[in-house]
Amino acid sequence: xxxxxxxxxxxxxxxxxxxxxxxxxxxxxxxxxxxxxxxxxxxxxxxxxxxxxxxxxxxxxxxxxxxxxxxxxxxxxxxxxxxxxxxxxxxxxxxxxxxxxxxxxxxxxxxxxxxxxxxxxxxxxxxxxxxxxxxxxxxxxxxxxxxxxxxxxxxxxxxxxxxxxxxxxxxxxxxxxxxxxxxxxxxxxxxxxxxxxxxxxxxxxxxxxxxxxxxxxxxxxxxxxxxxxxxxxxxxxxxxxxxxxxxxxxxxxxxxxxxxxxxxxxxxxxxxxxxxxxxxxxxxxxxxxxxxxxxxxxxxxxxxxxxxxxxxxxxxxxxxxxxxxxxxxxxxxxxxxxxxxxxxxxxxxxxxxxxxxxxxxxxxxxxxxxxxxxxxxxxxxxxxxxxxxxxxxxxx
Numbered sequence: 001x002x003x004x005x006x007x008x009x010x011x012x013x014x015x016x017x018x019x020x021x022x023x024x025x026x027x028x029x030x031x032x033x034x035x036x037x038x039x040x041x042x043x044x045x046x047x048x049x050x051x052x053x054x055x056x057x058x059x060x061x062x063x064x065x066x067x068x069x070x071x072x073x074x075x076x077x078x079x080x081x082x083x084x085x086x087x088x089x090x091x092x093x094x095x096x097x098x099x100x101x102x103x104x105x106x107x108x109x110x111x112x113x114x115x116x117x118x119x120x121x122x123x124x125x126x127x128x129x130x131x132x133x134x135x136x137x138x139x140x141x142x143x144x145x146x147x148x149x150x151x152x153x154x155x156x157x158x159x160x161x162x163x164x165x166x167x168x169x170x171x172x173x174x175x176x177x178x179x180x181x182x183x184x185x186x187x188x189x190x191x192x193x194x195x196x197x198x199x200x201x202x203x204x205x206x207x208x209x210x211x212x213x214x215x216x217x218x219x220x221x222x223x224x225x226x227x228x229x230x231x232x233x234x235x236x237x238x239x240x241x242x243x244x245x246x247x248x249x250x251x252x253x254x255x256x257x258x259x260x261x262x263x264x265x266x267x268x269x270x271x272x273x274x275x276x277x278x279x280x281x282x283x284x285x286x287x288x289x290x291x292x293x294x295x296x297x298x299x300x301x302x303x304x305x306x307x308x309x310x311x312x313x314x315x316x317x318x319x320x321x322x323x324x325x326x327x328x329x330x331x332x333x334x335x336x337x338x339x340x341x342x343x344x345x346x347x348x349x350x351x352x353x354x355x356x357x358x359x360x361x362x363x364x365x366x367x368x369x370x371x372x373x374x375x376x377x378x379x380x381x382x383x384x385x386x387x388x389x390x391x392x393x394x395x396x
Contacts, residue, residue, distance in 0.1 A: 090120045157181075228334070
C-alpha cells in the first residue's frame with residue numbers, strides 16, 4: 001500500500017482536522033484552523049492530488065450560505081487491525097481510517113506467555129488482513145503496510161504500558177517483568193505495531209472519533225471487574241502511568257474491601273463484582289448482572305437500593321475527577337456502564353452534591369457494552385500513530 005510523502009505542519013493540520021471532523025465544507029475547515037480561503041486552497045491541493053483528501057458532492061455552507069464542495073478523507077485507502085487481549089483470548093477488528101469496524105475475528109490463546117500472545121495477534125492480523133484478504137510475505141508472515149495488508153496494527157491489554165509501548169505489568173496474563181510486545185508482534189507481521197493499555201487505547205479512539213470530536217476535554221471511566229480512567233485536556237490525551245488507580249480512591253471508610261485489601265474504595269463499591277456481592281447479600285442468593293438491573297428498573301426495592309448506592313458512589317468518583325481536572329464531559333464504558341443509566345438520578349445527585357452552585361453541569365455519554373471495544377480502541381490508537389508518523393504530521 002503506497003504512502004504519500006509527509007506534508008509540512010500546515011498541510012498536516014488540514015488533513016488531521018478533516019480526518020477527525022470531516023466531511024466538512026471548505027469554509028468550516030478554514031475557520032477552524034484560522035486560514036484564509038486562499039491558504040486552504042493552497043494547503044489542500046497536495047492532499048487532493050495525493051489522494052489523501054477527496055471532494056464530496058456540493059452542499060450549502062451553513063455560515064456563508066454559498067455552495068461548496070466539502071472535503072473528506074479517502075477512507076478506503078488504508079485499513080487497520082486492532083486486537084484486544086486478555087486471559088480469555090484475543091478479539092480483533094478490521095477498521096478504516098476513522099476506526100469504523102468492518103470485520104471481526106476471535107481466537108483463543110494457546111497460552112498466556114508473550115510468544116503465545118504475539119502468535120495469536122499475528123494470526124488475527126493474517127485472518128483479517130484487508131477486505132480482500134491478507135498479504136503474505138515470502139516467509140509466510142502477513143505483510144503490514146504493503147499492498148493488500150493493513151497500514152497499522154494496534155494491540156490493547158489490561159496492564160501498565162510505558163510510552164514506548166513496553167508492557168511493564170499485565171496481571172491477567174501473569175506478566176510481572178517488562179515485555180516488548182510490539183517488537184514480538186512486528187517480527188511476525190513485518191510492519192508498524194502500537195501497544196497500549198486498554199484505557200489509553202479507548203481514550204485515543206474516543207478522542208479522535210468519539211466525544212473528542214466535539215469536546216476538547218473529557219474523562220473516560222470504564223466499569224467492569226475494575227474501574228479505569230482516561231483523560232483528555234486541551235485536546236491532548238494525558239498519559240496516565242496506571243489508569244486503574246482511580247479505582248482505589250477511598251469513598252467509604254467502613255465499606256467492603258477490594259481484592260487488593262483496600263476498604264471502601266471505588267473498586268469495592270462500583271465494579272460489577274462489587275454490585276453482585278452486594279446483591280447476593282440483599283437477595284440472600286446469587287444473582288446475575290442482568291437480573292439486578294432489570295429488577296432495579298422494575299422498582300424492586302432490594303435491587304433499587306443496591307444500584308442507587310453504587311451509583312451514588314460512582315457520582316463521588318465523578319465529582320472528584322471533574323473537580324480536579326475541570327472537565328465537564330464524562331464517557332462511561334465497560335461491562336458495568338449501565339449502572340450510570342439505571343442509577344442516573346442517584347449518580348447525578350451525588351455529582352451535584354460535590355460541586356459548587358453555579359458550576360457547569362456534567363454531561364454523561366454512556367456507551368453500549370461491546371466485548372470488541374478494546375480491539376476498536378487498539379485500532380484507533382494505530383490510526384492515530386499512523387497519522388502522526390506517516391502523512392498527517394505530529395499531534396496527539
